[in-house]
Every structure is written in structure tokens, then in C-alpha cells.
Amino acid sequence: MSFDSLGLNADILRAVEEQGYREPTPIQSQAIPVVLAGRDLMASAQTGTGKTAGFTLPLLQRLIDKQPHAKGRRPVRALILTPTRELAAQIGENVRDYSKYLDIRSLVVFGGVSINPQMMKLRSGVDVLVATPGRLLDLEHQNAVKLDQVEILVLDEADRMLDMGFIHDIRRVLAKLPARRQNLLFSATFSDEIKGLAEKLLHNPEEVSVARRNTASEQVTQHVHFVDKKRKRELLSQMIGEGNWQQVLVFTRTKHGANHLAEQLGKDGITAAAIHGNKSQGARTRALADFKNGGVRVLVATDIAARGIDIEELPHVVNYELPNVPEDYVHRIGRTGRAAATGQALSLVCVDEHKLLRDIERVLKREVPRMAIPGYEVDPTIPAEPIVNGRQQQRGGGRGNGGGQGQGQRRGGNGGASSERSNAPRRPSRPQGDGAAKPAGANGRRRPVRKPVSA
Structure with missing residues (x-):
């Protein structure tokens, strides 16, 4: 099978060819026809299978097939939600590459960077918005973006979204979208939580899978x-x-x-x-x-x-x-x-x-x-120590072996790296470090911090 046989626009095919791709991967050959048909999709695909093109290419095709909106500010017509900054940036790059010959505007927004440039770009209008949930809600709260004309919603790495505790943010986003839309859900694994989310999100979806549940690559x-x-x-x-x-x-x-x-x-x-x-x-x-x-x-x-x-x-x-x-x-x-x-x-x-x-x-x-490499045999006299997760550290008041950098994050991340919202600067509840000054009093003078007397 070739990309030519999938029913994609010549300008999209030209961009795909320039990226060096000749034949679609299994997830692409299965997912693209489903999306082009306007069906909701529930797809299981590991990272590295080409899943991003599996939803990006037909998404672009769907947008150019429909009549453009009236002149004026372009509304967001396709929304792609991702769990992390890196993934958002990667998808945004792919969207730009594949739409380079199309009259399609795209934008990537995530936390950890200034929100003002993102607001400025949204004012000129975008067709495809790639976003992390936290920053998207921040922008919506400031009336910088409207989601009432979204035609296609993509939830990428939905399993990671849930792992990071984004379920409440996802629900808030869904409440702001029009009821009639096409929904595409991509996940590496199909846990019971993912299936529960899919039941509420998808309407009579087509299911596509290119990997067995929780199976590591055979390569x-x-x-x-x-x-x-x-x-x-x-x-x-x-x-x-x-x-x-x-x-x-x-x-x-x-x-x-x-x-x-x-x-x-x-x-x-x-x-x-x-x-x-x-x-x-x-x-x-x-x-x-x-x-x-x-x-x-x-x-x-x-x-x-x-x-x-x-x-x-x-x-x-x-x-x-x-x-x-x-x-x-x-x-x-x-x-x-x-x-x-x-x-x-x-x-x-x-x-x-x-x-x-x-x-x-x-x-x-x-x-x-x-x-086993000789010289690195295990010492059998060393006892096992419990691996304490972040929640237990917080309850016990200890700092753990990470110096306060434990795995547990505000959004439940497991790897020790927080989501883009939890990375935003927070106002400290008390002065940080010995050299910090307390807030100014009524007379405007700053009161010096007293160092604790050592025991």
C-alpha cells in the first residue's frame, strides 16, 4: 500500500514525500481511512509506530475538504491534546511539516513559557491547536481562545494523560467543546480507565490496534x-x-x-x-x-x-x-x-x-x-530498603532520597517530572533559604529573618 491509495490531497502527499516517507505504517494504513470517513476512532499504538501521522494527515484532509469559514478571525477547528511539552512540540512540528503547502495555520501552546506570545498568536486565528491541558484552560479562562467551533478532537497518549492526573482538566475541556464533533483517542495501553473515558468520549468508534496490550516491542x-x-x-x-x-x-x-x-x-x-x-x-x-x-x-x-x-x-x-x-x-x-x-x-x-x-x-x-558482568556480583548481606513514593514522603514529612525531589507530583506523575502546570512558578508559602526577607510590614520596612537556634 502507498500513501497515494489513501485518498489524501496531492499537496499533503507532496509534503509527506518530502519527509522521506513512501509507505504508510500499519497504524497509518488502518487509522487514516477511518478518520477520513468521519468516524470516531479508538487506537492502540506504541510510540514509534507512526501514530502522529496517523491522525495528523487525515485531520488536515478533513479540514481542507470542508468549506472554509467566512472571512475574519479563524476559529480553532481541530484540537490536539497532549500530556507534555515535548510531545506537544513534536506534534506541532509534524503538523507544520505536513501542512506546508496548505492554507492551514497551526499553533502549539504549553506551560513553562510566557503566555502572552501565545495569546498574541491566537488573536490572529489558528485552524489547528496543539495544547497541553493546563495551558489550554489558562488561555480559555483569559478569553484568549474559544473552543465552540472545534470539529475534530484528538487525545494523544490518553493513558499518560490519566497517569498525570489530567482527567479533571480533560473533562473541563470537553465541556467547552461542541457536542457534534469527531473524536480520536490514541493510547499505548487500554486500561479500564481508558475504556471508561472512551465510553463517555467516543460515539460508535472504530477500534484499531497495532500492538497487543502492554506488549514490549519485539525488536x-x-x-x-x-x-x-x-x-x-x-x-x-x-x-x-x-x-x-x-x-x-x-x-x-x-x-x-x-x-x-x-x-x-x-x-x-x-x-x-x-x-x-x-x-x-x-x-x-x-x-x-x-x-x-x-x-x-x-x-x-x-x-x-x-x-x-x-x-x-x-x-x-x-x-x-x-x-x-x-x-x-x-x-x-x-x-x-x-x-x-x-x-x-x-x-x-x-x-x-x-x-x-x-x-x-x-x-x-x-x-x-x-x-551478568564479572566483578559486579551482588552483595547478599545488603538488605532491601523500601522505595518510598512521593505521597508517603509527604505524609511522613520526610524528604526521601531525592532531597525533596520525589516521584509524587501534584498531578500524580510517576517519573519525577511534573506536568507543565505543576512546573509553573509558585509563590512560596514562606521565605526560602536563610537569606530571604519577610514581606514588608505596614511601615514598609522589611523584617529580617531570624535564623533558628541550633540544638
Whole structure:
């Protein structure tokens, strides 16, 4: 099958060809005809299967098929909701690439950056809006965008949306959309929560699936190496050096852990950068660009920050720490082995993580093969320590091993990187640090902070 046979406009096909694509992937060949027919769609597709083009290409076709609105400000006709900034930026880039020969305006909006330029661009009108839920609601609240003429709604990575606690924001967005519209839902997994959302969102949907539920890519070679927690970094550095790994995506559970590991790898002579929710959007973009062009060998990331990272032929993914949610393991290793490429996924597992590994293998329905490098045998006298999640840290008042950078976020993120709303600057409830000054009193003078008397 070729793209020519799918019923797409010649200008869209021209743009697709310029991107180097000749034949549609399975998700594209199945999803595009359904969307072009005007049907609602519920699609299961892992990252790297070409799902973005699977909804972007027919979405553009649907918009140009309909008569344009009357002259004046263009209303938002297609809304694409995504969970993270990186994914929003990636989709926005694809929309621009595929619509370069069309009279279609598109815009990407997300938090973590100034809202004013986004408001200015919305004033001129856009046809396709790619947004994260928090920033979209902020813009709607300020009357910068109206959603009453949306014809097509896309929920991308719906499973991650729910994981991050966006369900309430999604419901608020849905309430502002017209009742008659086309709905497209894409998810890597179909949990009971996703099915519940689909029942309320979709109308007589067509179901498309290109991967079995919670199945890791068969093109990824997976291994587990049992190693003491304190020796993980040493082992990782040795494997990168001896194997001459030039591009490695490494996952940690916390933002603090990502920073620390990147710093330690640098001391080992391995160029590394960290990417997580506390980094500015500019810093995250630069780190990703350096990783893609080979300026940085290792990119250390938290789960949520890694969403939307699209790197062709990424050869190595390392789980420096196993995720708390077993399905996130599937998302992580799905960063490699994409399209026709093969990849390797290595998990460094300490005694604390044995239960997490069992949970992952239960989801995979098989045991991940073990490997061992001489000299890194596990010390059997080291006891297992509980892996405390963010909620338990907050209840107990402790800072955990992440220095307050635990996994639990305001929106329930599991990877230690927060969503775009929780990354927005917050007014502190009390002065931060010894040098901070208290708010000015009635006389306008600032009262100095008294340092606590040490015990």
C-alpha cells in the first residue's frame, strides 16, 4: 500500500514525500481511512509506530475538504491534546511539516513559557491547536481562545494523560467543546480507565490496534543485570565505555537522581545531560538537540520528561532505576526499536527493586533475560530498603532520597517530572533559604529573618 491509495490531497502527499516517507505504517494504513470517513476512532499504538501521522494527515484532509469559514478571525477547528511539552512540540512540528503547502495555520501552546506570545498568536486565528491541558484552560479562562467551533478532537497518549492526573482538566475541556464533533483517542495501553473515558468520549468508534496490550516491542533486546545500588553508576559507565555506546537514553525515577547521575557520568568522562520537569523549556530543548546531534552521549531523563522524545534509530535505553508503574517500563523501552530499527534495553536492578521487576514481568507475561558482568556480583548481606513514593514522603514529612525531589507530583506523575502546570512558578508559602526577607510590614520596612537556634 502507498500513501497515494489513501485518498489524501496531492499537496499533503507532496509534503509527506518530502519527509522521506513512501509507505504508510500499519497504524497509518488502518487509522487514516477511518478518520477520513468521519468516524470516531479508538487506537492502540506504541510510540514509534507512526501514530502522529496517523491522525495528523487525515485531520488536515478533513479540514481542507470542508468549506472554509467566512472571512475574519479563524476559529480553532481541530484540537490536539497532549500530556507534555515535548510531545506537544513534536506534534506541532509534524503538523507544520505536513501542512506546508496548505492554507492551514497551526499553533502549539504549553506551560513553562510566557503566555502572552501565545495569546498574541491566537488573536490572529489558528485552524489547528496543539495544547497541553493546563495551558489550554489558562488561555480559555483569559478569553484568549474559544473552543465552540472545534470539529475534530484528538487525545494523544490518553493513558499518560490519566497517569498525570489530567482527567479533571480533560473533562473541563470537553465541556467547552461542541457536542457534534469527531473524536480520536490514541493510547499505548487500554486500561479500564481508558475504556471508561472512551465510553463517555467516543460515539460508535472504530477500534484499531497495532500492538497487543502492554506488549514490549519485539525488536528490542531486553536484559536485566542485578547489581548493588551503590555500584550502578560504575557499571553503567563501564558498559558505555567498553561497548562504545554513542547514544544512550537513561531513565531515573526522580529529578534529583537525573541531575546527580548526569553529573557523575560527566566526571567519568562521559558527556551527559539531564532532562526533567524542573529544567526550563530552553534547557530541555538544548539538551535534546545536543543528544540528537551527538554532542551529548547520554541523556538522563525522568519518565514524563521523556514523553515526546522522537529519535530515529536510538540504539540503547537503560533503566537505571525501574519505574514504580510497570506499564512505564513498556513506554521507556519503546524509545528504541522503532520502525524497522532494532535496539537494546538494559535494566540495572538492585535488591530494593525485585518486586518492581516481578510486576513488570507480570505485565510482559515473561521473564526478562538475565545477564551478568564479572566483578559486579551482588552483595547478599545488603538488605532491601523500601522505595518510598512521593505521597508517603509527604505524609511522613520526610524528604526521601531525592532531597525533596520525589516521584509524587501534584498531578500524580510517576517519573519525577511534573506536568507543565505543576512546573509553573509558585509563590512560596514562606521565605526560602536563610537569606530571604519577610514581606514588608505596614511601615514598609522589611523584617529580617531570624535564623533558628541550633540544638
